[in-house]
Amino acid sequence: MTNQIRMQWSRLLCAERLGDDRYMPQRNRSIFVQDYDRIVFSQPFRRLANKTQVQPLYENDHVHHRLIHSIEVASVGRSLAMRVGEWLCTNGHIAEADVADLANIVQAACVAHDIGNPPFGHSGEQAMGAWFADYFAKGSPLARAVPEADQRQFIDFEGNAQGFRILTRLEMYPARAACGCQRQHWGHLRNIRSRRRIGRPC
16 A cells, blocks of 8 residues: 655645744735745846747747746646645645635746746756856866866756745845745745755744
8 A cells, every 4th residue: 555645734835934034924915925926026037038938930920938938837837726725625634725825835936937047948058058068178267266166056057946046045135035935935946956955844
């Protein structure tokens, strides 16, 4: 018989903001909705309009860029999470009030999922890595100034890790965990490779 791991939903849906222990929930606007708004109004999210998707040659002048894609993904993710949340509620795993919270968490994670990726996705990552590998191999004075261990950060550029870095360390409020989103959103960002622990669980 397969062992089933029971999800600890009280911890997964907790309302604790990263980098702000004094945060108090608001009755008219949940922390999860605030996170979505912070991401949508951030400069990194707006810059997604300048990043193209991998796409065929269209017969018109419409370009499907990553900002449009991220909004579409967030819409689909929210709808799927609502259905999952309703199932969890019906089967007694979460409270009825948690259904909307689950949907809002997934929506915010979806809208941020491409925020650190370069144009053209993995092809863009590979192009950047190849350029830096060649640059460091030539051994210019500037290249030699970068420690060898740090050079791998450029050669093995990973867009999801960069998105994690943008949201937690670089943008909006760097002294307070950047955009200061709620803890659970970081766990929903896919394929993050980070050695630094950003906070304790709720």
